[in-house]
Amino acid sequence: MRSGRKARAAGFDRRLPHVGNSLRSARSPDLSEFFNPVLLYGGCALGALGIALALPRRGVSPQVLGAIVAAIGLGAMFLGLGVATPDGARPRVMFYIFAVIALGASLRVISHPRPVYAALYFILTILASSGLYLLLSAEFMAFALIIVYAGAILITYLFVIMLATETPVESELEALAEYDRYSREPIAATVAGFILIAALSTLLARGVGELPPPRAGSPDVARIADLPGKVERILRDSETITGSQRIVRDAEGKPAIDLSEGTALVAAPGGEPHAVRLPGDLVLTNTEGVGFSLLVDHPGSIEIAGVILLMAMLGAVVLARKKVELDERARARQLAAQRAAAEGVSL
Amino acid sequence: MTDLALAIAQADFPLPMPGATLYHYLLVSALMFAIGVIGFVSRRNLIIMFLCTELMFQAAGIALIAFSRFHLNHTGETFVIFVLTVAAAEAALALALVVLLFRRKETLDASSWAELKG
Incomplete structure (x- = not known):
């Protein structure tokens, strides 16, 4: 199996005779040789344990401990990749910084009991992933992401969180709703999630190694x-x-x-x-490249995106206009609250 | 764009990205996706469940951009624009639904709507 993969990689080199030596050394390495299975799967299990500990649950929920264990586990996964990496194939330090912020904040999104904070941590995830986009030389998408996601979508979420919270009783302003305090089946969910991770990372290690080597040269x-x-x-x-x-x-x-x-x-x-x-250093900037790709290669998709947005807007308007009737339990609760308020006044 | 952001973005570009580095980005994306799945399955608040779907969208975006950089073309970035569009449409509709459901039962608990099943 492995020798077959090598032969295929050699075939790529033969088919691209113009590719220089510097490039050939940068060709995709056989990833199954460089990643360390003990660290990868051990880190996977440790990360699962940490996330299961960090999720809010009945009884004691050691969130800080869980976050630390998860950090160690996920760190081990990345270390398992870095140890045997061929020269020059390691991402820059900035990558690790942004990845740690993005994953830590997304862990906090699912483990924070208060929805407002979860939304704010999601904004942090967005900022960190736009940092990752910058490292991948996608400047336009990095800034569009901040504007659209952090600026528009998340503000909608914050508005809805404000609209859809129960009126707190004065004596327990700090109390959380029951459904925010406990999560449902945290252990089963985490196990399922990390089986997904183990399978995905194994498949990635195989598949990325078989990708054709990247070509040099500015795009388009x-x-x-x-x-x-x-x-x-x-x-x-x-x-x-x-x-x-x-x-x-x-x-x-x-x-x-x-x-x-x-x-x-x-x-x-x-x-x-x-x-x-012409000057020798004519380059297409990222924004120009994305513009060409969007308008020249995918004009139909823009039309479809426009229709999707229009339909979503119509749907939201129709939904919001609908007059809602309270169901029996909520109505009873409201009546009880009104009666209690009236009695309070009469006393 | 600031000079710092430009310097970060244009370092090593347009040199090809090694496959090992692509694997790092894909691993971040896979981890973020799994965290989103775990949150979606285990949290009970409707709003947080929708935040978790946004996390999964975000993870898909990172994978698309990483492949776009690896192959040195812009198609992946273009598809992230469409992912953003769908995310915006989904957020508008889902949040309208959440407000509607909340007004009816005055709770955001997903399991209080269990009788919808079947």
Whole structure:
């Protein structure tokens, strides 16, 4: 099995003769050789124990102890990966910082008894994962995530938490609802969750090793040819062309930018076109790349997303307009509260 | 964008990302997804259950972005935009439902709606 995988990897190298030596050393390593099963599965079990301890439950619930045990367990999982990692294949320190914050905060989301704090910890998870997005060079999505999630969705959650809380009785302002104090089947849930983790990490270790090696080169550089405005701006900033000169377009409106030659045809209004050399470091920024991918490759999906949002808005309006009747128990509780209030006044 | 954020984002880019590093990101994503599953199954408050589904969306987003960086194309990032859209739609509908259910029974306990089953 293992030798077969190696032969396949060697086949990839043969098929890509232009890939240099530096790249070949960075090719995906056979991950089953570098991860340490004792640390990985031991950390998995320890993490499960910690999360089971951290969930709120009847009787004693040692949340701090649980969090510490879970941290040790999850840390062991990552250490199990780092120990035998081939040179240069380890993520940067920032990765560990953001990952610890994201996972710790998401553990707190499911273990904090008060919903408001759970929502605030979820915002922390969002901030940390947008840090991970930045490490993955996805700047646009990192900031869109903060704006959409932390700025919009979570505020909706906070509003609903404020709308949907029982009016506290004055004597027990700090009391929590019964359903917030105890979780349901914490041990069974955690065991199921970590069986999922063990299976997923095993499959990942196999599958990632079999992925084709990544190719070098900036993504979609060819699309620079569709951005005459950007090229003009860069040429103008480097004073290669004057303010009135524009990039020539052919009869179909396609700008005359030749990336393989590294030249572009420019002309002043009414003047003769001539070729200028493009600067060597033309790159497509992340936002431009995402824009091209969204609008050129997936135009249909945008339409569908628009329909989904419209339907959600209509549905929310219809749901919110509906007049609700209290069921018997809630009505009885309300009547009792009114009667108690009236008696309090008469006394 | 601040210079620091740009420096963090553009370090090592557009060099290819080694598979071992991809595995680290995927492990974070898998762990976050499992934490979301555990929370969804074990917590009883409806609002926290929906927060846990958002955690699972978030985990899927990290995996998509990591693959997008590994293969050096932007399709994964584009799909995270659609994940955000679906999450926003889901949040609006689910929270409207939660408010409706709360007004009827004055409790957020998921098991108080057990008679809906069947």
